Amino acid sequence: GAVVSQHPSWVICKSGTSVKIECRSLDFQATTMFWYRQFPKQSLMLMATSNEGSKATYEQGVEKDKFLINHASLTLSTLTVTSAHPEDSSFYICSATPGTSGLDTQYFGPGTRLTVL
Amino acid sequence: SQKIEQNSEALNIQEGKTATLTCNYTNYSPAYLQWYRQDPGRGPVFLLLIRENEKEKRKERLKVTFDTTLKQSLFHITASQPADSATYLCALDPAGGKLIFGQGTELSVKP
Numbered sequence: 001g002a003v004v005s006q007h008p009s010w011v012i013c014k015s016g017t018s019v020k021i022e023c024r025s026l027d028f029q030a031t032t033m034f035w036y037r038q039f040p041k042q043s044l045m046l047m048a049t050s051n052e053g054s055k056a057t058y059e060q061g062v063e064k065d066k067f068l069i070n071h072a073s074l075t076l077s078t079l080t081v082t083s084a085h086p087e088d089s090s091f092y093i094c095s096a097t098p099g100t101s102g103l104d105t106q107y108f109g110p111g112t113r114l115t116v117l
Numbered sequence: 118s119q120k121i122e123q124n125s126e127a128l129n130i131q132e133g134k135t136a137t138l139t140c141n142y143t144n145y146s147p148a149y150l151q152w153y154r155q156d157p158g159r160g161p162v163f164l165l166l167i168r169e170n171e172k173e174k175r176k177e178r179l180k181v182t183f184d185t186t187l188k189q190s191l192f193h194i195t196a197s198q199p200a201d202s203a204t205y206l207c208a209l210d211p212a213g214g215k216l217i218f219g220q221g222t223e224l225s226v227k228p
Contacts, residue, residue: 004160034215034216042220043206043218043219043220043221044161044206045218046217049215093160093161095160105151105163106163106216107163108153108160108161108162108163109160110159110160111159111160113158
């Protein structure tokens with residue numbers, strides 16, 4: 001149980017285009033979903049927290065107009081990287097938790113490798 | 118400033134030995150701390166959670182300790198196997214249900 005999927009697993013796009021990444025909780029309802037970014041040999045950096053039906057909360061330094069997050073249902077959150085540039089190339093990982101308590105375990109997706117040419 | 122630090126140097130050990138990984142933090146007072154395993158090109162997989170009022174937690178060959186005075190957690194894998202080779206991440210909650218991760222320690226278990 002507690003499976004989270006991401007789609008696509010990898011994507012290559014041209015500079016200036018937009019890319020949408022989907023995160024789905026397959027066997028539970030995710031009240032809260034988190035989006036992380038990870039550069040090679042570095043830690044996961046939290047980008048934003050999204051709760052179903054409300055606006056995402058972005059971490060300091062993350063541009064909300066560049067990284068659009070939509071959490072339209074209890075099983076789906078999307079991250080859209082708008083006007084992507086080579087410096088946005090990274091490994092994007094989502095996680096989902098069934099509750100709102102800080103003690104709930106986060107279940108991570110397999111990640112999406114974005115390469116911007 | 119707030120920091121979570123794990124040994125950035127890779128840990129190389131022989132199969133059958135015990136691997137010990139360290140996670141130190143400063144300027145946090147976490148209610149709990151978690152350990153994850155991450156394989157290359159994959160998302161993290163949850164291993165263990167230990168609360169601030171727990172000194173030690175075990176799960177099969179894994180053991181985690183949590184010393185809130187030293188602000189340190191130790192993660193042990195006993196009877197290590199080559200399949201245990203991966204990067205291990207510690208994470209804690211500053212507040213609000215979100216996790217802050219250390220940079221991870223890469224473990225390599227040689228047969």
